[in-house]
Amino acid sequence: MYVLDVSITNAGYQDSRDAVRNIRFHVGAGELVGLIGANGAGKSTTIKAILDMLPVMDGEVRFPSSKRRYAYIPEQPSFYEELTLWEHIEFAAAVCNMNRSVWKSRASVLLNDFKMEHVIHHLPASFSKGMQQKLMIIVALLTEPDVYIVDEPFIGLDPRATKQFLHYIQKEKARGAGILMSTHVLDTAEKYCDSFALIDDGEMIVNGTLDHIRKYTELPGAALMDCFDKLLG
Numbered sequence: 001m002y003v004l005d006v007s008i009t010n011a012g013y014q015d016s017r018d019a020v021r022n023i024r025f026h027v028g029a030g031e032l033v034g035l036i037g038a039n040g041a042g043k044s045t046t047i048k049a050i051l052d053m054l055p056v057m058d059g060e061v062r063f064p065s066s067k068r069r070y071a072y073i074p075e076q077p078s079f080y081e082e083l084t085l086w087e088h089i090e091f092a093a094a095v096c097n098m099n100r101s102v103w104k105s106r107a108s109v110l111l112n113d114f115k116m117e118h119v120i121h122h123l124p125a126s127f128s129k130g131m132q133q134k135l136m137i138i139v140a141l142l143t144e145p146d147v148y149i150v151d152e153p154f155i156g157l158d159p160r161a162t163k164q165f166l167h168y169i170q171k172e173k174a175r176g177a178g179i180l181m182s183t184h185v186l187d188t189a190e191k192y193c194d195s196f197a198l199i200d201d202g203e204m205i206v207n208g209t210l211d212h213i214r215k216y217t218e219l220p221g222a223a224l225m226d227c228f229d230k231l232l233g
């Protein structure tokens, strides 16, 4: 069963209308798909196209299984300047119409796991980049959506937070959530992702499991990085 089905003919910006082209893949329930590509390949643009955040989008994105409940964890944290961390949590819970005792107990576990309890009444503008990213992650995990769309989570997080995030990703997969995660941290992607969509220069060059990519690149047993290198010439 798919929870996200993506078919982008072309999408982009006013001055570069086909920044990404011919991107087609899906994410299954309980599946983690890695959106892989070099800097500027088109990963964030693909994610923004999926979320309908671009001025140009010719294509179709479907969330077949669900009430279209997804959570987006952007590369650049974005938050309400005037709301504290706790108020962000309250707000997300209210928007998702969550039961009060459920969201409160979930929030307290998340705040503890991500070591953010000491700043719950602080404004996120006073947080470090990694702490702001943790806020985005906590709010997303709180709502237990059917689909997560995560743009490069590993850059700002410290090793402990990274480990915790990956732990939650696995837990959410086991719950049946589908996850699309862009990254260029290929060794982590290789270890955790079930399948991959490789993008280069705005186009998808291959899509499938590591085994499929190894066959495609004729590199049996190779690391994702080596397949990637071969594909990019």
Ligand SMILES: Nc1ncnc2c1ncn2[C@@H]1O[C@H](COP(=O)(O)OP(=O)(O)OP(=O)(O)O)[C@@H](O)[C@H]1O
Residues within 6 Å of the ligand: 013, 015, 016, 019, 037, 038, 039, 040, 041, 042, 043, 044, 045, 046, 184
């Ligand atoms: N706001 C924008 N306006 C015009 N072009 C843009 C804009 N944002 C990105 N682009 C262009 O779209 C292309 C893909 O960029 P994108 O940000 O999607 O890459 P990425 O794979 O996410 O890169 P990175 O790994 O560096 O985050 C690049 O050529 C970039 O210059």
